[in-house]
Amino acid sequence: MKYNGPLDSPLGKESDYSSSYAPELLFPIPRSEGRALLGIGESLPFRGVDVWTAYELSWLDNRGKPQVALAEFVVPCDSTFIIESKSLKLYLNSLNQTKYDNLQHVKEIIESDLSKAADAHVLVRVEPVSANIQCVSETEGYACIDDLDIEIEQYQPNIQLLTADSERQVSEQLVSHLLKSNCPVTGQPDWASLFIDYSGPQIDKEGLLRYLVSYREHMGFHEQCVEQIFVDMVERCEPQKLTLNARYLRRGGLDINPTRSTETGYEMIGRQIRQ
Numbered sequence: 001m002k003y004n005g006p007l008d009s010p011l012g013k014e015s016d017y018s019s020s021y022a023p024e025l026l027f028p029i030p031r032s033e034g035r036a037l038l039g040i041g042e043s044l045p046f047r048g049v050d051v052w053t054a055y056e057l058s059w060l061d062n063r064g065k066p067q068v069a070l071a072e073f074v075v076p077c078d079s080t081f082i083i084e085s086k087s088l089k090l091y092l093n094s095l096n097q098t099k100y101d102n103l104q105h106v107k108e109i110i111e112s113d114l115s116k117a118a119d120a121h122v123l124v125r126v127e128p129v130s131a132n133i134q135c136v137s138e139t140e141g142y143a144c145i146d147d148l149d150i151e152i153e154q155y156q157p158n159i160q161l162l163t164a165d166s167e168r169q170v171s172e173q174l175v176s177h178l179l180k181s182n183c184p185v186t187g188q189p190d191w192a193s194l195f196i197d198y199s200g201p202q203i204d205k206e207g208l209l210r211y212l213v214s215y216r217e218h219m220g221f222h223e224q225c226v227e228q229i230f231v232d233m234v235e236r237c238e239p240q241k242l243t244l245n246a247r248y249l250r251r252g253g254l255d256i257n258p259t260r261s262t263e264t265g266y267e268m269i270g271r272q273i274r275q
Contacts, residue, residue: 022091034224055253062101074124089252155218184220222246
């Protein structure tokens, strides 16, 4: 599969929507480019996955009757490529007028195509809408830091805003709903809730909130933003354990939710009310 660069992708361009199966629409982007800017090489400092949810999946059965479903795609963070979101939307739309034997057949086709594009095994779930696989998740125990009464002046990422008190060792679960970045190609806003589970030196919450808000005018893909936050927190706060779960709002019927963690048995945060 040929790769050029994000500016060669379908993002920000007028596109024809194919009505027949077209896996060649999938556009891979190397993870290595964004990670090189963070000083991350082949040995990753975290574990994790990117969980995509597709709310607009449809195809035809063998008698021409439309079928609809929800799908979830789990992409390992060590895949060679991420898949550009509009190309995935165009690919899924190409299934709309294509006939398949059953739901399992659709799952197998998508799993094969996404795995080839990502250059790693992508786990795919396809469920009838009636299965309700996307119930709103409970997140009890996470303390929201958004009500802190602070003044904010910086809207580009500034690692210096992060500090921690090495004299106070804690285990905390925090959440902010104020994370916003922008697509590096189209400039469209990407909104998210970020769940932080960590043990180690107590992080200054006012500085943490200022740091997260500083992404407000930053241009970066979802996965790259979360990895930058993770690397910055490790460098400045030196946690013993750290897990970040970002739940991004959907755009074009898709949401992308990266999780990055120092742990093998990290907790996954499910769909939120904003999604």
